Amino acid sequence: MSYNNDDNRRQLLGRLSRRLAYTAPVLMLAVGGGAALQAAAEGSLSQAGKAAMADLSEESWLLASAHAEGGAEAEAEAEGEAEAEAEGEAEGEAEGDVSDVQRPEGYSPAYSEDGENAPELLARGEELYYDTSLSTNGLSCASCHGSDGNDMGYSATFEQPFPHEVAMARDQFGMDKVHADEMTQICMVAPMAAEPLEWGGEQLTSLAAYMVEVQRRFAGEPHGL
Template sequence: MSQHDDKRRRLLGRLSQQLAYTAPVLALMAGGAALHATTINASTDSGYGPVSEETLLLASNHAQGEAEAEAEAEGEGEAEGEGEAEGEGEGEAEAEGEGEAEGEAEAGDRSAVERPEGYTPGYSEDGENDPALLALGEELFNDPSLSTTGLSCASCHAGDSGYLETFEQPYPHRVAMGENLFGMETVHADEMVQLCMVSPMAAEALGWDSEELAALSAYVVEVQRRYAGKTHNL
């Protein structure tokens, strides 16, 4: 296997880790365009609900497009590094390492998903939220038009499924996606919404002062309380 093929394999592996947070389990294969996609039945221990073929295809195409674009860009950077350090193995390794570091820094940009300075949430994480806000949040939770992948929040979390054990803890709490992709030790409910918007749903983050963000965050707080077996307003 050439250095470029090996590089591509590792890049696709990183992207597959990000896409593991969606309901479709996408295993990105080394060597290019091959994708193995599978859905998990709701009766299994994983808790994921069934996913339509259309949703799975949309998510798969999105994943493949991102993988190929990043692999192509990384390959061009590697080629440039080899041209400058031709015949020097150490120079090539250093150039490759710098390219990877730049890619990881870009992926770890928190600006879209972390609460901005001076921000005041439009919802309460104590569970005291207006019923009208919760009703809007539930509607948005099931709305695939918020994403560019054909996924809604409910695609991964219908019927209180698809959550890790940390979801039993009240917000803010640790979220694997926030920690792995953005280095965030804990996240609030609104930050969790933004993480899902920019990662598995591949869309723009919601406005921090928007009613949509407040409604979704309020609804997620109640879902968390229901999931943990606490009193909730759903």
């Protein structure tokens, strides 16, 4: 494998910066991630690759501490668009675009945000929540948000019923409020580094329905899980 090629390097850096910016703060993998990055930097990379990795590594720690907000900038840098985007102008479009994650025209969700979702839908949502094949980086929703009802990786905004304001949605996609399906899409395209799910498809519908109940559990309210 060679990273002499600029495109390859950019892609690698993009992947690494995404992992660091999102995985590290949530999973507290900062130390392990750093060691891996260091190993990579000392390993098989070209001189240019090593230099870029060293830069990235240092920067990523800052970004990781700055939490998800750093993701937009790390990504922009990695894509070589630092000039335009790091200025903040297009900060909302780090990974994917708002059109990937915002409910499209004419779409009406097949789940309810007031609860009232069928147990089968919730069971399917739970199954997908643990499914690493939804991501391109080996993560499942549970990798960051916890297993067996131990909810983690959420901000205090998650105590509010959907739709509500979420920092990642606001900072990276310029969205004031998000629905459960939109938040699912955001985590699909950003931390999971994948394509958005099909709007109205069974995967998005059941995952969003499941997250509605997780939100209630997180808020300490009666829920259907």
